[in-house]
Amino acid sequence: MYRQPDTVASRLEAIRSLIPEGVQLVAVSKFHPVSAIKEAYDAGQRRFGESRVQELCEKIPQLPRDIEWHFIGHLQTNKVKQLVGKTSLIESVDSTRLLKMIDEESRKKDIVAKILLQVHVAAEETKFGFTPSELIDFFSSKAYESLSNTHISGLMAMASNTDDEDRIKKDFRKVAELFNKIKTSISPELRDFDTLSMGMSGDWPLAVAEGADMVRIGSAIFGERVY
Numbered sequence: 001m002y003r004q005p006d007t008v009a010s011r012l013e014a015i016r017s018l019i020p021e022g023v024q025l026v027a028v029s030k031f032h033p034v035s036a037i038k039e040a041y042d043a044g045q046r047r048f049g050e051s052r053v054q055e056l057c058e059k060i061p062q063l064p065r066d067i068e069w070h071f072i073g074h075l076q077t078n079k080v081k082q083l084v085g086k087t088s089l090i091e092s093v094d095s096t097r098l099l100k101m102i103d104e105e106s107r108k109k110d111i112v113a114k115i116l117l118q119v120h121v122a123a124e125e126t127k128f129g130f131t132p133s134e135l136i137d138f139f140s141s142k143a144y145e146s147l148s149n150t151h152i153s154g155l156m157a158m159a160s161n162t163d164d165e166d167r168i169k170k171d172f173r174k175v176a177e178l179f180n181k182i183k184t185s186i187s188p189e190l191r192d193f194d195t196l197s198m199g200m201s202g203d204w205p206l207a208v209a210e211g212a213d214m215v216r217i218g219s220a221i222f223g224e225r226v227y
């Protein structure tokens, strides 16, 4: 009988063995303690995702410095100052206002912030992000040319929260098509626009099949979150 592996290290190992080469794994550690992150770190994981600024800021000084932190939650504009400079990638930029504030703060700190733009394709109204047509307008108008200290590295998305695999596949496919369109025809001059972050514990194989090259997996590594 197959038994579910039951440590962070063994779950991480199991997932790593399934993820194709070239797909980056973000271990989503939000709501999990520093001790769990340490376990994953000791098993070789270096890339972690957090969704709240305060939680991230508390965890950073307690953990090794070579961790790459990804911010994946909704970022409130009043937290931009606190966050900028602490991440290797902000995956969840969901408005042009936020983008401008990140750019401004990065300029003040004399750094370049790497970010992804979040796309909204899911059924739920509660999810954040640009609609595909807003992004087409954004790239067509070359709005990114006014950014001096922000590098747009790609797109991030979540699929609808449903058991309907067809719907999930359609959501991912829509984002992948948008990503390829921006990359090859709308803004081919953009350098290093190469990251498509899609897929979580329950749906990442579908995301990878549609072209994701970054997956964000939390509960399948760390167990259920206690909020």
Ligand SMILES: *Cc1c(COP(=O)(O)O)cnc(C)c1O
Residues within 6 Å of the ligand: 028, 030, 051, 072, 073, 158, 199, 200, 201, 202, 216, 217, 218, 219, 220
């Ligand atoms: C929490 C979260 C994840 C991870 O979800 P799991 O189902 O635990 O794998 C991935 N992406 C985003 C944006 C999240 O907020």
